[in-house]
Amino acid sequence: MAVISRGFIGRGGETDPDLPAGQYLTADFPVLSAGPTPHIDTADWQFSIRTDSDTLHTWNWDELHALSIEDIDTDIHCVTRWSKLGTSWRGVSLDTLFATVKTTDEYVMAHSYGGYTTNVPLADLLGGQAWIALEFDGNKLDPEHGGPARLLIPHLYFWKSAKWIHGLEMQSQDKPGFWEQNGYNMFGDPWLEQRYW
């Protein structure tokens, strides 16, 4: 039985069905990252997928832009409890990038410029669920929001949408990434409130 907080009313009102439990709506776009923001020149930028056979598939900035770029309208949910509904992004689907990749591994470690990592099952990157995002709200991505390119996996808590994405490494087992070693859940489904260990 919950403790009633004497005199607390809150914003109250109807619960938005698009808002997972324990989240609140924000119109801002808060920034959360564990260290300094890396500043990456797109002339030097590279994205790669490393498979179990030690094969490296790489794309530079121009090669990525030569692929089909999709419009993505989605809600995003941060484990620190803010959610933002109806956000607009543009990016390349991971389905497009994995089209030429052969792998039997079921897990992925995402690696970012600056050293950040996060783990995701491959199944959650495919089937129109994940993108390399290049634009937010009609503008190129700010460095503090993960520019020039970030992973976008909106059906998981937003720490899985690694900023400053540099590459994906296939792995046979699910290993914890950065926040997953520092107190956060291995999977991170906002609808199941999988926040912490």
Add this chain to the structure above:
Amino acid sequence: MTGTNEARDGRIGNWKVGVVTSIRRESASGRSITIDVPGWGGNIAGQHTDVRLTAQNGYTAVRSYSVASAGVGDRIELAVDRLPSGEVSPYLVDTLREGDELELRGPLGGWFVWTPEQSESVQLIGGGSGIVPLMAMIRSHEASGSTTPFRLLYSVRTPLDAFFRAELESPTANLEVTWIFTRRAPSGCSRPAGRITAADLEAHGFPAALSPTVFVCGPTGFVETVATALVALGHEPNRVKTERFGGA
């Protein structure tokens, strides 16, 4: 996978019911709140806790707050600044009274933390209520008898906006405190009021050559400015730990 995760959630535990034992005014908009939380079991300096409020009609709101205290035991201190458009912080600052119950879950977080076993120099840089987790580190440093050198740069609008002012105005031997006033500096202060700059970091911070661990906490703009300047001054990015207060 869900089953495993539910089992792991048990490590943080269920919501615990705390009782507010005292509330102290830190500034016009800031309060430190001491709470007895049976079952808390202690925390590392820099960790945070979820706080849950429940209205009569069952509506709940949860936010995370840094813990200003560290160490063993079930008594913790939070320090909260009222955000004008906030939902939980105005309640904690204006409505909460001694003797009230509060639900908490934690301690949380394993990255922005300091333990007394760490022997390298530590540079703390706080903006506004970003001082809170850094205060836990200062207290843990003092309580443990650690002789590791600590330096704090604390940026506040005016002297009246400082949290933990008395404690920070008479620091211990191994702590050096530099105040940065952004709107109004007290008379006798040689530095004119203004936002923190690379020159402040260079003049008062540990040099990069010493490889200190740096903890930066505050509003997003403050943290971005400071962290970028630190990297430009030669600090290894992976030795600069940041925590940004972005939400409402």
